[in-house]
Amino acid sequence: ASPEKQRILLLMSDTGGGHRASAEAIAHALEKLFPERWECEILDIWTEHAAWPYSNFVPFYSFLAKKPMLWRMLWIYGNFPLTRFAQEKAAALSCFKRFKQVLEERIEDLDVVVSVHPLCQTIPLRALRKLKRGVPFVTVVTDLASAHPTWFHRGVDKCFVPSKAIYDKARRCGLPTDKLVSRGLPLRAPFWEQEHRTQPEVRQHLGLPDVPSVLVMGGGDGVGRIARVAKTIASELRDEASLVVICGKNEAAKRELETYDWPDHVRPSILGFVSNIEEYMAAADCVVTKAGPGTIAEAATRGLPVVLSSFLPGQEAGNVKFVVKTHEFGVFKRRPKKIAREIRRLLEDDATRHSMAARALEAAKPDATTDIARDIARLVDTKIAKNPTDLK
Numbered sequence: 001a002s003p004e005k006q007r008i009l010l011l012m013s014d015t016g017g018g019h020r021a022s023a024e025a026i027a028h029a030l031e032k033l034f035p036e037r038w039e040c041e042i043l044d045i046w047t048e049h050a051a052w053p054y055s056n057f058v059p060f061y062s063f064l065a066k067k068p069m070l071w072r073m074l075w076i077y078g079n080f081p082l083t084r085f086a087q088e089k090a091a092a093l094s095c096f097k098r099f100k101q102v103l104e105e106r107i108e109d110l111d112v113v114v115s116v117h118p119l120c121q122t123i124p125l126r127a128l129r130k131l132k133r134g135v136p137f138v139t140v141v142t143d144l145a146s147a148h149p150t151w152f153h154r155g156v157d158k159c160f161v162p163s164k165a166i167y168d169k170a171r172r173c174g175l176p177t178d179k180l181v182s183r184g185l186p187l188r189a190p191f192w193e194q195e196h197r198t199q200p201e202v203r204q205h206l207g208l209p210d211v212p213s214v215l216v217m218g219g220g221d222g223v224g225r226i227a228r229v230a231k232t233i234a235s236e237l238r239d240e241a242s243l244v245v246i247c248g249k250n251e252a253a254k255r256e257l258e259t260y261d262w263p264d265h266v267r268p269s270i271l272g273f274v275s276n277i278e279e280y281m282a283a284a285d286c287v288v289t290k291a292g293p294g295t296i297a298e299a300a301t302r303g304l305p306v307v308l309s310s311f312l313p314g315q316e317a318g319n320v321k322f323v324v325k326t327h328e329f330g331v332f333k334r335r336p337k338k339i340a341r342e343i344r345r346l347l348e349d350d351a352t353r354h355s356m357a358a359r360a361l362e363a364a365k366p367d368a369t370t371d372i373a374r375d376i377a378r379l380v381d382t383k384i385a386k387n388p389t390d391l392k
Protein backbone atom coordinates (compact mmCIF):
# COMPACT_ATOMS: atom_id res chain seq x y z
CA ALA A 1 0.00 0.00 0.00
CA SER A 2 1.25 3.45 -0.80
CA PRO A 3 1.87 5.47 2.39
CA GLU A 4 0.16 8.68 1.29
CA LYS A 5 -3.06 6.92 0.30
CA GLN A 6 -5.94 6.18 2.62
CA ARG A 7 -7.08 2.64 2.74
CA ILE A 8 -10.63 1.34 3.03
CA LEU A 9 -11.64 -2.29 3.41
CA LEU A 10 -15.21 -2.96 2.20
CA LEU A 11 -16.58 -6.18 3.65
CA MET A 12 -19.40 -8.05 1.94
CA SER A 13 -20.50 -11.40 0.58
CA ASP A 14 -21.80 -12.05 -2.92
CA THR A 15 -25.25 -13.16 -1.77
CA GLY A 16 -27.27 -11.54 -4.60
CA GLY A 17 -25.64 -8.87 -6.74
CA GLY A 18 -26.53 -5.88 -4.57
CA HIS A 19 -23.79 -5.94 -1.94
CA ARG A 20 -20.87 -5.93 -4.36
CA ALA A 21 -22.63 -3.27 -6.47
CA SER A 22 -22.99 -1.08 -3.35
CA ALA A 23 -19.35 -1.59 -2.37
CA GLU A 24 -18.24 -0.70 -5.90
CA ALA A 25 -20.46 2.38 -5.90
CA ILE A 26 -18.90 3.66 -2.65
CA ALA A 27 -15.38 2.97 -3.94
CA HIS A 28 -16.22 4.76 -7.19
CA ALA A 29 -17.62 7.78 -5.33
CA LEU A 30 -14.45 8.05 -3.20
CA GLU A 31 -12.35 7.90 -6.35
CA LYS A 32 -14.47 10.57 -8.04
CA LEU A 33 -14.52 12.95 -5.06
CA PHE A 34 -10.88 12.45 -4.02
CA PRO A 35 -8.94 11.27 -7.09
CA GLU A 36 -5.84 9.16 -6.31
CA ARG A 37 -6.36 9.47 -2.57
CA TRP A 38 -8.09 6.21 -1.68
CA GLU A 39 -7.12 2.60 -2.06
CA CYS A 40 -10.24 0.44 -1.88
CA GLU A 41 -10.35 -3.29 -1.29
CA ILE A 42 -13.65 -5.14 -1.67
CA LEU A 43 -13.59 -8.48 0.09
CA ASP A 44 -16.14 -11.33 0.17
CA ILE A 45 -14.82 -12.32 3.57
CA TRP A 46 -17.23 -15.26 4.01
CA THR A 47 -16.44 -16.97 0.72
CA GLU A 48 -12.72 -16.33 0.83
CA HIS A 49 -11.89 -16.73 4.51
CA ALA A 50 -14.68 -18.46 6.48
CA ALA A 51 -14.58 -22.12 7.45
CA TRP A 52 -16.94 -24.61 5.82
CA PRO A 53 -20.02 -24.55 5.77
CA TYR A 54 -19.98 -20.74 6.13
CA SER A 55 -17.79 -20.38 3.05
CA ASN A 56 -20.77 -21.67 1.06
CA PHE A 57 -23.13 -18.78 1.79
CA VAL A 58 -23.25 -17.67 -1.84
CA PRO A 59 -24.57 -20.89 -3.48
CA PHE A 60 -26.78 -21.46 -0.42
CA TYR A 61 -28.34 -18.01 -0.84
CA SER A 62 -28.90 -18.40 -4.54
CA PHE A 63 -30.69 -21.73 -3.86
CA LEU A 64 -32.86 -20.23 -1.10
CA ALA A 65 -33.75 -17.06 -3.01
CA LYS A 66 -35.72 -19.30 -5.39
CA LYS A 67 -37.57 -21.04 -2.52
CA PRO A 68 -39.67 -18.42 -0.70
CA MET A 69 -41.04 -20.85 1.95
CA LEU A 70 -37.57 -22.02 2.98
CA TRP A 71 -36.37 -18.45 2.85
CA ARG A 72 -39.15 -17.38 5.21
CA MET A 73 -38.22 -20.12 7.70
CA LEU A 74 -34.57 -19.12 7.68
CA TRP A 75 -35.48 -15.46 8.10
CA ILE A 76 -37.61 -16.23 11.17
CA TYR A 77 -34.89 -18.53 12.54
CA GLY A 78 -32.32 -15.74 12.20
CA ASN A 79 -34.65 -13.13 13.69
CA PHE A 80 -35.60 -15.04 16.81
CA PRO A 81 -33.12 -13.92 19.54
CA LEU A 82 -32.31 -17.38 20.95
CA THR A 83 -31.64 -19.13 17.63
CA ARG A 84 -29.84 -16.06 16.36
CA PHE A 85 -27.58 -16.05 19.43
CA ALA A 86 -26.79 -19.77 19.01
CA GLN A 87 -26.09 -19.29 15.30
CA GLU A 88 -23.80 -16.31 15.90
CA LYS A 89 -21.88 -18.22 18.58
CA ALA A 90 -21.38 -21.20 16.26
CA ALA A 91 -20.19 -18.99 13.39
CA ALA A 92 -17.86 -17.05 15.70
CA LEU A 93 -16.31 -20.27 17.01
CA SER A 94 -15.22 -21.37 13.58
CA CYS A 95 -14.57 -17.98 11.92
CA PHE A 96 -13.38 -15.46 14.55
CA LYS A 97 -9.68 -16.39 14.34
CA ARG A 98 -9.74 -16.43 10.54
CA PHE A 99 -11.42 -13.02 10.29
CA LYS A 100 -9.06 -11.57 12.88
CA GLN A 101 -6.12 -12.73 10.81
CA VAL A 102 -7.57 -11.06 7.68
CA LEU A 103 -7.75 -7.77 9.56
CA GLU A 104 -4.39 -8.20 11.27
CA GLU A 105 -2.65 -8.66 7.90
CA ARG A 106 -4.03 -5.29 6.76
CA ILE A 107 -4.21 -3.31 9.99
CA GLU A 108 -0.94 -1.35 9.51
CA ASP A 109 -2.32 0.68 6.59
CA LEU A 110 -6.02 0.41 7.28
CA ASP A 111 -7.96 3.67 7.80
CA VAL A 112 -11.54 2.42 7.91
CA VAL A 113 -13.57 -0.79 7.62
CA VAL A 114 -16.98 -0.53 5.94
CA SER A 115 -19.53 -3.34 5.97
CA VAL A 116 -22.20 -3.47 3.28
CA HIS A 117 -23.58 -6.85 4.36
CA PRO A 118 -25.87 -7.99 7.21
CA LEU A 119 -23.45 -10.77 8.19
CA CYS A 120 -20.32 -8.61 8.35
CA GLN A 121 -20.93 -6.82 11.65
CA THR A 122 -20.59 -9.05 14.71
CA ILE A 123 -17.46 -11.11 14.02
CA PRO A 124 -15.36 -8.60 12.00
CA LEU A 125 -16.16 -5.83 14.48
CA ARG A 126 -15.15 -7.95 17.47
CA ALA A 127 -11.95 -8.95 15.69
CA LEU A 128 -11.15 -5.34 14.80
CA ARG A 129 -11.68 -4.13 18.36
CA LYS A 130 -9.45 -6.92 19.64
CA LEU A 131 -6.60 -5.47 17.54
CA LYS A 132 -6.96 -2.18 19.46
CA ARG A 133 -5.86 0.25 16.74
CA GLY A 134 -8.86 2.58 16.83
CA VAL A 135 -9.71 1.90 13.18
CA PRO A 136 -13.30 3.11 12.64
CA PHE A 137 -15.97 0.59 11.60
CA VAL A 138 -18.95 1.74 9.54
CA THR A 139 -22.07 -0.09 8.35
CA VAL A 140 -23.86 0.98 5.17
CA VAL A 141 -27.26 -0.76 5.08
CA THR A 142 -28.02 -1.86 1.52
CA ASP A 143 -31.57 -3.04 2.14
CA LEU A 144 -34.20 -0.40 1.44
CA ALA A 145 -37.03 -0.67 3.95
CA SER A 146 -36.80 -4.01 5.80
CA ALA A 147 -33.58 -5.14 7.40
CA HIS A 148 -32.46 -8.16 9.37
CA PRO A 149 -31.34 -7.37 12.96
CA THR A 150 -27.80 -8.59 12.20
CA TRP A 151 -27.29 -5.35 10.25
CA PHE A 152 -27.24 -3.41 13.50
CA HIS A 153 -24.40 -3.55 16.00
CA ARG A 154 -24.01 -1.04 18.81
CA GLY A 155 -20.23 -1.19 18.52
CA VAL A 156 -20.06 0.51 15.09
CA ASP A 157 -18.91 4.11 14.76
CA LYS A 158 -21.55 5.01 12.21
CA CYS A 159 -24.46 3.21 10.56
CA PHE A 160 -25.82 4.68 7.31
CA VAL A 161 -29.51 3.98 6.73
CA PRO A 162 -31.50 4.53 3.51
CA SER A 163 -35.02 5.12 4.84
CA LYS A 164 -37.12 6.09 7.85
CA ALA A 165 -38.25 2.45 8.19
CA ILE A 166 -34.64 1.26 8.55
CA TYR A 167 -33.79 4.15 10.88
CA ASP A 168 -36.63 3.06 13.18
CA LYS A 169 -35.52 -0.57 12.99
CA ALA A 170 -31.95 0.41 13.90
CA ARG A 171 -33.27 2.35 16.90
CA ARG A 172 -35.30 -0.69 17.99
CA CYS A 173 -32.13 -2.79 17.69
CA GLY A 174 -30.42 -0.47 20.16
CA LEU A 175 -28.40 1.91 17.97
CA PRO A 176 -28.26 5.42 19.47
CA THR A 177 -29.27 8.37 17.28
CA ASP A 178 -25.72 9.79 17.22
CA LYS A 179 -24.49 6.71 15.36
CA LEU A 180 -27.22 6.81 12.71
CA VAL A 181 -26.86 8.79 9.50
CA SER A 182 -29.83 8.96 7.10
CA ARG A 183 -28.70 9.01 3.48
CA GLY A 184 -30.02 6.56 0.87
CA LEU A 185 -29.05 3.41 -0.96
CA PRO A 186 -25.63 3.47 -2.68
CA LEU A 187 -26.32 3.46 -6.44
CA ARG A 188 -24.10 3.09 -9.50
CA ALA A 189 -22.71 6.34 -10.94
CA PRO A 190 -25.16 6.79 -13.85
CA PHE A 191 -27.97 7.15 -11.30
CA TRP A 192 -26.22 10.06 -9.52
CA GLU A 193 -27.14 12.36 -12.42
CA GLN A 194 -30.46 13.12 -14.07
CA GLU A 195 -30.97 11.88 -17.65
CA HIS A 196 -30.62 14.99 -19.83
CA ARG A 197 -31.79 13.49 -23.11
CA THR A 198 -35.49 13.43 -23.95
CA GLN A 199 -37.36 10.13 -23.86
CA PRO A 200 -37.53 9.88 -27.70
CA GLU A 201 -33.76 10.51 -27.86
CA VAL A 202 -33.01 7.73 -25.39
CA ARG A 203 -35.37 5.37 -27.22
CA GLN A 204 -33.70 6.14 -30.51
CA HIS A 205 -30.27 5.58 -28.99
CA LEU A 206 -31.40 2.15 -27.73
CA GLY A 207 -33.06 1.26 -31.03
CA LEU A 208 -36.52 1.14 -29.45
CA PRO A 209 -39.68 2.42 -31.16
CA ASP A 210 -40.97 5.77 -29.86
CA VAL A 211 -44.29 4.44 -28.53
CA PRO A 212 -45.58 3.85 -24.95
CA SER A 213 -43.09 1.55 -23.32
CA VAL A 214 -43.21 -1.05 -20.53
CA LEU A 215 -40.08 -2.41 -18.87
CA VAL A 216 -40.23 -5.86 -17.23
CA MET A 217 -37.35 -7.01 -15.05
CA GLY A 218 -36.61 -9.23 -12.04
CA GLY A 219 -33.32 -8.28 -10.40
CA GLY A 220 -29.96 -9.63 -11.53
CA ASP A 221 -31.29 -13.20 -11.73
CA GLY A 222 -34.48 -12.34 -13.66
CA VAL A 223 -36.81 -13.80 -11.03
CA GLY A 224 -40.52 -13.10 -10.38
CA ARG A 225 -42.06 -15.14 -13.28
CA ILE A 226 -40.95 -12.52 -15.79
CA ALA A 227 -41.77 -14.63 -18.86
CA ARG A 228 -45.34 -15.25 -17.78
CA VAL A 229 -45.83 -11.66 -16.70
CA ALA A 230 -44.48 -10.31 -20.01
CA LYS A 231 -46.74 -12.57 -22.09
CA THR A 232 -49.81 -11.67 -20.04
CA ILE A 233 -49.07 -7.95 -20.42
CA ALA A 234 -48.75 -8.39 -24.19
CA SER A 235 -52.16 -10.08 -24.34
CA GLU A 236 -53.79 -7.31 -22.30
CA LEU A 237 -52.44 -4.29 -24.21
CA ARG A 238 -54.75 -2.91 -26.89
CA ASP A 239 -52.71 -0.13 -28.52
CA GLU A 240 -49.27 -0.14 -30.02
CA ALA A 241 -46.63 -0.44 -27.29
CA SER A 242 -43.05 -1.48 -26.78
CA LEU A 243 -42.31 -4.21 -24.24
CA VAL A 244 -38.72 -4.44 -23.03
CA VAL A 245 -37.97 -7.55 -20.97
CA ILE A 246 -34.61 -7.64 -19.19
CA CYS A 247 -34.10 -11.26 -18.20
CA GLY A 248 -30.78 -10.71 -16.38
CA LYS A 249 -29.10 -14.07 -15.89
CA ASN A 250 -32.33 -16.02 -16.49
CA GLU A 251 -31.39 -17.70 -19.79
CA ALA A 252 -34.47 -19.94 -19.81
CA ALA A 253 -36.87 -16.97 -19.70
CA LYS A 254 -34.88 -15.22 -22.43
CA ARG A 255 -35.05 -18.25 -24.75
CA GLU A 256 -38.75 -18.73 -24.07
CA LEU A 257 -39.58 -15.10 -24.89
CA GLU A 258 -37.34 -14.93 -27.97
CA THR A 259 -39.37 -17.62 -29.71
CA TYR A 260 -42.79 -16.42 -28.51
CA ASP A 261 -45.37 -15.32 -31.08
CA TRP A 262 -46.12 -11.75 -29.92
CA PRO A 263 -49.30 -9.89 -30.94
CA ASP A 264 -48.68 -7.55 -33.90
CA HIS A 265 -49.15 -4.27 -32.02
CA VAL A 266 -46.61 -5.24 -29.32
CA ARG A 267 -42.98 -4.49 -30.16
CA PRO A 268 -40.87 -6.78 -27.96
CA SER A 269 -37.17 -6.36 -27.04
CA ILE A 270 -35.88 -9.40 -25.16
CA LEU A 271 -32.55 -8.84 -23.44
CA GLY A 272 -30.21 -10.79 -21.15
CA PHE A 273 -28.03 -9.09 -18.57
CA VAL A 274 -27.46 -5.46 -19.54
CA SER A 275 -25.15 -2.87 -18.01
CA ASN A 276 -27.21 0.22 -18.90
CA ILE A 277 -30.39 -0.27 -16.88
CA GLU A 278 -30.51 3.52 -16.37
CA GLU A 279 -31.10 4.03 -20.11
CA TYR A 280 -33.83 1.40 -20.34
CA MET A 281 -35.49 3.00 -17.32
CA ALA A 282 -35.31 6.43 -18.94
CA ALA A 283 -36.91 5.00 -22.10
CA ALA A 284 -39.80 3.35 -20.21
CA ASP A 285 -43.14 4.72 -18.99
CA CYS A 286 -43.46 2.18 -16.17
CA VAL A 287 -41.62 -0.85 -14.83
CA VAL A 288 -42.72 -4.25 -13.53
CA THR A 289 -40.21 -5.77 -11.09
CA LYS A 290 -39.85 -7.91 -8.00
CA ALA A 291 -39.35 -5.75 -4.91
CA GLY A 292 -35.53 -5.60 -5.09
CA PRO A 293 -34.06 -2.62 -3.21
CA GLY A 294 -31.65 -1.66 -6.00
CA THR A 295 -34.22 -1.67 -8.78
CA ILE A 296 -36.75 0.30 -6.70
CA ALA A 297 -34.23 2.98 -5.70
CA GLU A 298 -32.97 3.23 -9.30
CA ALA A 299 -36.52 3.51 -10.71
CA ALA A 300 -37.21 6.33 -8.23
CA THR A 301 -34.27 8.38 -9.57
CA ARG A 302 -35.71 8.02 -13.08
CA GLY A 303 -39.25 9.03 -11.97
CA LEU A 304 -40.61 5.67 -13.07
CA PRO A 305 -43.95 4.33 -11.76
CA VAL A 306 -43.47 0.80 -10.42
CA VAL A 307 -45.65 -2.31 -10.44
CA LEU A 308 -44.25 -4.82 -7.94
CA SER A 309 -44.90 -8.45 -8.80
CA SER A 310 -43.27 -10.36 -5.91
CA PHE A 311 -40.95 -10.01 -2.93
CA LEU A 312 -38.64 -12.15 -0.82
CA PRO A 313 -40.44 -12.84 2.49
CA GLY A 314 -38.97 -10.77 5.32
CA GLN A 315 -36.11 -9.18 3.43
CA GLU A 316 -38.14 -7.37 0.76
CA ALA A 317 -41.57 -7.12 2.44
CA GLY A 318 -40.88 -3.58 3.70
CA ASN A 319 -39.92 -2.47 0.18
CA VAL A 320 -43.51 -3.07 -0.93
CA LYS A 321 -44.77 -0.77 1.81
CA PHE A 322 -42.06 1.77 0.89
CA VAL A 323 -43.34 1.97 -2.71
CA VAL A 324 -47.09 1.53 -2.20
CA LYS A 325 -47.84 3.28 1.11
CA THR A 326 -44.95 5.50 2.15
CA HIS A 327 -44.11 7.09 -1.20
CA GLU A 328 -47.08 6.06 -3.37
CA PHE A 329 -45.19 5.65 -6.62
CA GLY A 330 -46.36 2.14 -7.35
CA VAL A 331 -48.69 -0.76 -6.65
CA PHE A 332 -48.26 -4.40 -5.70
CA LYS A 333 -50.09 -7.06 -7.74
CA ARG A 334 -49.19 -10.70 -7.45
CA ARG A 335 -51.27 -12.23 -10.28
CA PRO A 336 -50.00 -11.70 -13.84
CA LYS A 337 -53.51 -10.83 -15.07
CA LYS A 338 -53.82 -8.07 -12.45
CA ILE A 339 -50.31 -6.82 -13.21
CA ALA A 340 -51.22 -6.62 -16.90
CA ARG A 341 -54.46 -4.70 -16.19
CA GLU A 342 -52.55 -2.27 -13.98
CA ILE A 343 -50.03 -1.65 -16.73
CA ARG A 344 -52.77 -1.01 -19.27
CA ARG A 345 -54.47 1.42 -16.86
CA LEU A 346 -51.17 3.23 -16.26
CA LEU A 347 -50.44 3.61 -19.97
CA GLU A 348 -53.95 4.93 -20.66
CA ASP A 349 -54.16 7.29 -17.68
CA ASP A 350 -51.58 10.05 -18.17
CA ALA A 351 -52.59 11.98 -15.05
CA THR A 352 -52.10 9.02 -12.67
CA ARG A 353 -48.84 8.07 -14.35
CA HIS A 354 -47.46 11.59 -14.13
CA SER A 355 -48.33 12.04 -10.48
CA MET A 356 -46.76 8.67 -9.64
CA ALA A 357 -43.66 9.70 -11.58
CA ALA A 358 -43.45 12.93 -9.58
CA ARG A 359 -43.73 11.03 -6.29
CA ALA A 360 -41.04 8.59 -7.42
CA LEU A 361 -38.67 11.52 -7.97
CA GLU A 362 -39.54 12.86 -4.51
CA ALA A 363 -38.57 9.51 -2.98
CA ALA A 364 -35.28 9.36 -4.92
CA LYS A 365 -31.93 9.99 -3.25
CA PRO A 366 -29.46 10.39 -6.12
CA ASP A 367 -26.84 12.07 -3.87
CA ALA A 368 -26.75 9.21 -1.35
CA THR A 369 -23.59 7.53 -2.65
CA THR A 370 -21.44 10.65 -2.83
CA ASP A 371 -22.80 11.83 0.54
CA ILE A 372 -21.86 8.50 2.16
CA ALA A 373 -18.39 8.61 0.58
CA ARG A 374 -17.83 12.18 1.80
CA ASP A 375 -19.00 11.25 5.31
CA ILE A 376 -16.64 8.25 5.44
CA ALA A 377 -13.72 10.42 4.28
CA ARG A 378 -14.57 12.99 6.92
CA LEU A 379 -14.78 10.32 9.60
CA VAL A 380 -11.29 9.16 8.68
CA ASP A 381 -9.85 12.68 8.32
CA THR A 382 -10.99 13.95 11.63
CA LYS A 383 -10.15 10.68 13.39
CA ILE A 384 -13.30 10.89 15.39
CA ALA A 385 -13.57 7.16 15.92
CA LYS A 386 -13.54 7.62 19.67
CA ASN A 387 -16.02 10.45 19.72
CA PRO A 388 -18.15 10.00 16.61
CA THR A 389 -20.69 12.76 17.01
CA ASP A 390 -20.06 15.36 14.32
CA LEU A 391 -21.34 13.58 11.21
CA LYS A 392 -24.95 14.45 11.87
Ligand code: UDP
Pocket residue numbers: 016017018021217218219220221246247248249272273274275276277291292293294295296298
Ligand atom coordinates in the same frame (compact mmCIF):
# COMPACT_ATOMS: atom_id res chain seq x y z
N1 UDP B 1 -29.32 -5.29 -13.08
C1 UDP B 1 -28.42 -5.00 -14.09
N2 UDP B 1 -28.57 -5.62 -15.30
C2 UDP B 1 -29.56 -6.53 -15.54
C3 UDP B 1 -30.46 -6.83 -14.49
C4 UDP B 1 -30.33 -6.18 -13.28
O1 UDP B 1 -27.51 -4.18 -13.92
O2 UDP B 1 -29.62 -7.05 -16.64
C5 UDP B 1 -29.14 -4.60 -11.79
C6 UDP B 1 -30.26 -3.65 -11.43
O3 UDP B 1 -30.08 -2.41 -12.09
C7 UDP B 1 -30.08 -3.57 -9.92
C8 UDP B 1 -29.58 -4.95 -9.56
O4 UDP B 1 -29.15 -5.57 -10.76
O5 UDP B 1 -29.08 -2.63 -9.58
C9 UDP B 1 -30.66 -5.81 -8.93
O6 UDP B 1 -30.75 -5.42 -7.60
P1 UDP B 1 -32.07 -5.63 -6.76
O7 UDP B 1 -31.74 -5.14 -5.38
O8 UDP B 1 -33.23 -5.01 -7.41
O9 UDP B 1 -32.31 -7.19 -6.77
P2 UDP B 1 -31.33 -8.45 -6.49
O10 UDP B 1 -31.01 -9.02 -7.82
O11 UDP B 1 -30.11 -7.93 -5.74
O12 UDP B 1 -32.16 -9.37 -5.66
